[in-house]
Amino acid sequence: MQKYYFSVCANFRDEAPYLYEWIVYHLLVGVEHFYLYNHKSKDNYMEILQPFIDKGLVTLNDMSDDYLRKPASQKGRLKKIKEEMQEIYIGGHANDSRWTAFIDLDEFIMFEDKNDNLQNIMKEYEAYPGVGLCWKWYGSSGILKKDPGLVIERFLEYVPLEIYKTIVNPREVDLSGIRYAPAHVFSYKNGAKAVDEKFEKLENWERSKCAYADIPPLEYVSAQSATHSRFYVSHYYWKSLEEYKNRRHLSPSDANGRPKDRDPNCGTWHLYGNNPQYRNLYHHYIWAHSRGQRGSSTIPYGKNEVDAHPHFSLSQMMEDRSILLIAKKIREFDLDLFCDKKEAC
Numbered sequence: 001m002q003k004y005y006f007s008v009c010a011n012f013r014d015e016a017p018y019l020y021e022w023i024v025y026h027l028l029v030g031v032e033h034f035y036l037y038n039h040k041s042k043d044n045y046m047e048i049l050q051p052f053i054d055k056g057l058v059t060l061n062d063m064s065d066d067y068l069r070k071p072a073s074q075k076g077r078l079k080k081i082k083e084e085m086q087e088i089y090i091g092g093h094a095n096d097s098r099w100t101a102f103i104d105l106d107e108f109i110m111f112e113d114k115n116d117n118l119q120n121i122m123k124e125y126e127a128y129p130g131v132g133l134c135w136k137w138y139g140s141s142g143i144l145k146k147d148p149g150l151v152i153e154r155f156l157e158y159v160p161l162e163i164y165k166t167i168v169n170p171r172e173v174d175l176s177g178i179r180y181a182p183a184h185v186f187s188y189k190n191g192a193k194a195v196d197e198k199f200e201k202l203e204n205w206e207r208s209k210c211a212y213a214d215i216p217p218l219e220y221v222s223a224q225s226a227t228h229s230r231f232y233v234s235h236y237y238w239k240s241l242e243e244y245k246n247r248r249h250l251s252p253s254d255a256n257g258r259p260k261d262r263d264p265n266c267g268t269w270h271l272y273g274n275n276p277q278y279r280n281l282y283h284h285y286i287w288a289h290s291r292g293q294r295g296s297s298t299i300p301y302g303k304n305e306v307d308a309h310p311h312f313s314l315s316q317m318m319e320d321r322s323i324l325l326i327a328k329k330i331r332e333f334d335l336d337l338f339c340d341k342k343e344a345c
Contacts, residue, residue: 002096004032004033006030011039013040016044016047022105023057024333027057030119035100036058038062055339057345063081093170094170097170098122099118101167106151106236107165108233112228114323128199129169129194130169130194131167133233134161134227134233135163135164135232136233138156138158138234138238141156146246153323163184164185165233168194197229198230
């Protein structure tokens with residue numbers, strides 16, 4: 001029986017400093033429930049989550065490294081945490097929610113009209129099994145230290161991308177089919193296709209090349225043009241240099257079980273985060289990897305080659321200050337008052 005109209009499913013590891021902002025933000029835009037999967041966190045995540053658990057807003061699960069040892073159907077490689085999480089969630093909770101977004105804790109579903117919300121907008125897509133939302137890739141804004149403040153107000157510069165994350169009707173997902181990348185693209189029953197925000201079917205997917213032979217490509221872009229006119233996923237990947245270092249080096253592996261020592265000198269952050277010419281350009285990162293580079297701080301590609309890439313140009317770098325109004329609402333959020341207005345709490 002359906003309990004919620006819109007839920008979020010995510011895994012995390014040692015992300016306590018970001019949990020509150022991420023949950024409250026999504027509550028404010030229409031998410032009713034969170035299915036969270038902890039992978040060996042050692043920080044104070046329970047202190048943050050317990051009030052939301054007590055209100056019935058969060059279902060928390062723990063995942064161990066045992067999940068990484070299970071064989072995957074794709075080319076004999078090991079399953080990653082995300083894949084196992086999705087199978088557990090869909091296997092046990094597919095009927096709980098009409099829509100489920102598989103996003104990470106550095107991703108926020110946002111709207112061009114800041115007064116819009118998921119409860120309203122998703123009703124227009126109920127004829128489809130999934131909706132692909134394009135990324136806006138937020139960079140460091142040149143910030144070195146983890147300053148006080150919310151993520152969405154500290155980092156305002158972004159570049160739009162044709163890479164998608166998917167909101168799905170979990171009852172329509174076909175887990176026996178090939179999923180191109182966890183949470184990015186899904187297979188659906190009876191060969192159905194997801195659509196983008198403009199109701200155009202997503203079917204021509206291109207694989208972004210990855211320089212790491214032991215890591216399956218996770219970046220998938222559509223041959224269709226990026227579209228951010230209604231709603232999208234803001235991805236705060238880089239953050240400050242201090243935060244980047246913490247994420248890459250404090251834990252032996254990330255939430256997918258991958259080693260974190262692939263960029264020991266933080267060369268990629270310095271190139272894209274601290275160099276004004278390339279700041280925030282994840283596009284350049286993809287371009288370099290497609291040429292066989294491995295996160296070097298000396299990638300020998302300049303502005304002309306970056307602009308030549310079919311999916312981006314330096315002229316696309318933008319800044320969004322309208323999000324600061326939502327940051328104010330997050331600061332003023334009162335869980336008890338919020339739940340008094342919601343029968344589900």
